[in-house]
Amino acid sequence: MSPSPSSPPPSSPASSGNHPRLLVTRKLPAAVEARALGSYDVELNTGDAVMSRDEILARAAGKDGLLVTVADRIDGALIAALPPSIRIIASFSVGYDHIDIEAAAARGLAVTNTPDVLTDATADIALLLILGAARGAASGMAAIREGSWKNWAPTGMLGTDVGGKRLGILGMGRIGRAVAKRARAFGMSIHYHNRHRLPPDREEDAIYHSSVEGLFAASDILSVHCASTPETRRLVNAQTLALMPEGAILVNTARGDIVDDDALIAALASGRLRAIGLDVYNNEPNIDPRYRTLPDAFLLPHLGSATLETRNAMGFRALDNLDAFFAGREPLDLVTPRCRSPSSAS
Template sequence: MSESRPLLYVSRLLPEPVMATVRERYQLLTEPEEGPPSPAVLRQGLQEATAAIVTLSERIDAQSLSAASRLKVVANYAVGYNNIDLAAARHHSIVLTNTPDVLTDATADLTWALILATARRVVEGDALVRAGDWTGWSATQLLGAEVAGRTLGIIGMGRIGQAVAHRAVGFRMPVHYYNRGTRLTSPPGAQWAGVSLPDLLRDSDFVSVHVPLTEQTRHLIGASELAAMKQTAILINTARGPIVDEAALVDALERRTIAGAGLDVYEDEPRLHPGLSSLPHVVLLPHLGSATWYARVQMGMICLRNVDAVLAGRPAPNPVL
């Protein structure tokens, strides 16, 4: 009976509720593992399967897709899809889908965790206590930055950028945003203002990045942009690593051109630019933006709904192309 079910390739182990549904509906080509597949295993999986669920870590190029003669749909376990050659997928009539909406709140929450942790030096304080080096309260110990009432600059006001902006209301923060789309109306109690990127960088106390990674946004934040920021400003990136020039960021942090950074993504994950991990005024997270139980399970279920639809001859609910 299992042989009658479509062959599905899953590149990485997903949360158990998702895997249970996968095993119920499909024949797994191979048992996925926690770690990333080798390039050879990835190519073989795409070549033999009828459908595939892959993660952002898997780079799927034109050569891999040209050999995937049976493949009808690739469900990307992410909102972004810069890991997949879109032109090649289109050329081979392979449907590509993503997982919008369900990770918006999780990523926005984590953005705020980084804002607060970096501004208030939470990681440094935790390390001090754990090391047994805390000698008691001091009026000058680990002084950080105020958050409430300061200006939050958001680069990219899509779903996640707007969710971050909504959370700023509770901190009485005016929000300056740079967005290529239409200007947005401030919701009740909020102070939103669409501005140019140079004005946002000049005036913001916190700059948070929320644009997708494209050729136009690669190194959108480089040496000149960092130099344009306030010396007291903090940069937050929970979008994609290459949007920020990591070498320029390390240089700016070492020179104290800006006050700090909170990062969940990196230019060459999982590797860091030399010197980044030794800087005390940086909070570094291992790409946890969508890492809540609810979000990660729902992402998998969305992938399955898209696979189900395409293999049944219906339009995908969340097509990228």
């Protein structure tokens, strides 16, 4: 099957020597693409159009590996249809819920991700959402853009302080801990729920809640940082939101499917929640249109890792994993339990 006519033409390989053959499904920062071109016979997506599954399969022919992003749905059916030459899927992301890990492992494919390098950038966005939601930034920006701001008023556009508030962190991994560090500087007290309680040196002064319900009930502001798993999908729902204090704030920089859109929109529209801040969504970029009508919804277009420095670091980390694999070493960020060595398949 040939690539779609609307898709950009493939780039020329860096060489025709003994370099591993790599398909990169999206346009990456220039420095990352330059490094890839120096190490691989690489096909780049110079036009950055999202590839269809058929196009991925067509362009994967003859390749040894794939470098994919969160926009690529690498499900079990696609993995089963990949050509036998593919031995590794490197994801340009820390999350890998867009890849069927069990199917990849069953086929003997290596799958890697890019942890650590996007922690600070995502934590910064979480704080931006917290502050933007608490201070009514969405309404304020709309007033400026629409020309409806007429004068300063003592009771106009009143937000709420974050200092002295209880910040609940759902998922106290790298990003959750980075958010806690920043939030302490704003005078917030930290509460958290995690699959396992942190050791004292990482917990610091944070208060652990052994149940999700306990965390929601103790959170004036709740920041979502857990991974998307069958257990966490729709974890933010009508029942858990009802446990939060009246006028609480919820922000999400993790994954959209952790939130039940109907429940969250209803809680905000009813005044149960004061405000929300979202950087991730179900079915993004085709988000629920009702979010756009809510004046107290501070919305960003999945900017969590969107700094040049961070995106470069993510690309270099993905290439580090590919380099290790093709050199016969185990990649640093391997998320599949087993994989084929480079010499075991043509």
